[in-house]
Amino acid sequence: MRTPRLTAAAVAIVALLPAVSNAQGTATPASTVPPTLSAPTPLKLPTMVERTLPNGLRLVIVEQHELPVVDAQLVIRTGSEADPTTKAGLATLTANMLDEGAGSRDALGLAEAIGYLAIRLNTFSGLENSSIALHGTRATLDSAMSLMADVVLRPTFPEKEFTRLKSERLTVLLQEQDRGPAMADRAFAALVFGESHPYGRSTSGARETVEQIGLDDVTQFWRTYYRPNNATLVLVGDLTVREAESLAASAFGGWERATVPPVTYAKAQPAGPTAIRIIDKPKAAQSSFRIGSIGVPRSTIDYYPLMVMNTALGGSFTSRLNNTLREVKGYTYGAGSGFSMRREAGPFTARAEVVSAKTDSALIEFMNELKGMQKPLPAEELAKVKRYLRLGYADGFESTSDIASQVASLVPTGLPLSTLGSFDAGIAKVTAADVQRVARRYLDPSKMQIIIAGDRASIEPALKATKIAPVDVRDMRGRPVIVP
Missing domain, CATH: 3.30.830.10 (Metalloenzyme, LuxS/M16 peptidase-like)
Structure with a gap:
């Protein structure tokens, strides 16, 4: 085996490194000595301001003026925990459908508008919340928020896109049956919490539950839980509190509040001995x-x-x-x-x-x-x-x-904003x-x-x-x- 040789450039770089003395007093390149860490200092968080619109939508506003960008995240306080047992996967399918057509645009029209505005717009649903996240520049913020409001308030739920997404979901569920990590994840949740508990089921549902979901179920889930009095809008970036309030009122002020049914389920019981x-x-x-x-x-x-x-x-x-x-x-x-x-x-x-x-x-x-x-x-x-x-x-x-x-x-x-500063x-x-x-x-x-x-x-x-x-x-x- 040939012994590796340092190139001339590498030798020159090593020669330039400052040397330090090790325990035996011999010189050692500084790059081999771990840096000394400074003492931890508490993180100074930016000011977080809370407001509430007349329709019940809670606002949390954080001014950050270093760059001309803004992030908006709308959080619905309901996720797959509200799925009927026989229709597990409903919340995630509902979130997936939001950007498949909204307002006057179909799925392709939304994609074109997102590209034209150079923004990111994502929809998501987990166990305990659903969310719509927007990232864009200050210059296009008015148009971007208008597009976001269409997705949240005026989704069209086209039948063609629902059929496609449902088919894709069933394919993914079939593929999971041959993936060890996915098999272990599903079995673990079911064995720890029980299949009847929301935490014991996958947010994606199962083949037999997804097959039971119809477009009417998606529409009803959205109509029931996507309400301003069940939501918080977080706005962070290059805008003032007054501007953020005005922007939120313009985009979401007409969103109608309604009674949102509570999600209840029995407390999970420990599974027993190992x-x-x-x-x-x-x-x-x-x-x-x-x-x-x-x-x-x-x-x-x-x-x-x-x-x-x-x-x-x-x-x-x-x-x-x-x-x-x-x-x-x-x-x-x-x-x-x-x-x-x-x-x-x-x-x-x-x-x-x-x-x-x-x-x-x-x-x-x-x-x-x-x-x-x-x-x-x-x-x-x-x-x-x-x-x-x-x-x-x-x-x-x-x-x-x-x-x-x-x-x-x-x-x-439901934790207070002060939680972030106490870490x-x-x-x-x-x-x-x-x-x-x-x-x-x-x-x-x-x-x-x-x-x-x-x-x-x-x-x-x-x-x-x-x-x-x-x-x-x-x-x-x-x-x-x-x-x-």
Whole structure:
């Protein structure tokens, strides 16, 4: 093997690097020495002003005059949690239909107008909210907001586009049946929350539920929940508060308010003792792990300790899970964990895609790391995690769209705007005792659902041999499968 040689240019560059002395007193290029991080400083957030239009539409306005751009995000406080059980997927189909024709324009006309104005206009629906997001320049803002208002207030819901989108949705659902990660995600939600709970179903629905959805259902969902008194409009960018109010009133002032029915459902019950559920994907080269349980709502008083605890466990590249399963063992390209904090308690999930031959070994490491979090976090690790969170928080506020998204994220949970400014102090106060307390309360290895989508024939015997928990076989909806 030939020894690589430095080119003349590379030698010159290295020669120009300043040198520092290492512990032995010899000179070392500065590029090999990690930079010294400055102490975290609290993020100074821009002023957020709230207003309410006569029809009940709440406004949150943030002036940012550095660039001539504006982001608008309209958040409807209802998502797929309002889907009828037999028509799961309705909220997302409704959001998808909004920009397929609105006002005097058909789908192609909308696309042409969006291109002409050089804006972005996206529609979306999740579990607890639906949203329409706009990004554009100050110069075309009046026209852009008028177009956005057409999409929200005057969608035409053309039959042809509905048929196409529904067909595309059914195709995607069919494709998911051959994708291990998607199989594991669906089974995990169903097994942790139960299929009758909104959190136990996919926002995309299932084949039999999507087939039941008609265009009248879409129209009725929009008519029922897309109301100003069920919405918040976030405006961030190069405009004053007075200009923002005038713009919102012009675009949405004629939107009629109406009584919006509350969305109610029974509280999810814990699934019980730890169990291993195999979702069979014959001849799969990898196993998709989803391990977890019911977690906490976003309003929990333990939010900051949980952020610190989870970052140490699986919330960053240098976390324990990723370091063990990727860097040390080489079982996966990446492993992590997180709490999905919603209006109600969402799931805690630890996850990874693992090479099939190491499924049992990976499970042992997962459980070891979960158990390890029950012990006090070393002072050095605690300090590193807190610094990582505090220094990284500002990344979420770099642009007008970032700020709009941060504000919009508070809408479904009903948290006050002041929540965004309390992060640094909240993280700074977390102690090792706090981390251990929440780990013991919310990470109980004896009450975890372990879902593994993979080749049952090759992984089942080894999983049983671990004796970690009973093993059975389920389908991707979490339902029992009778096997020979």
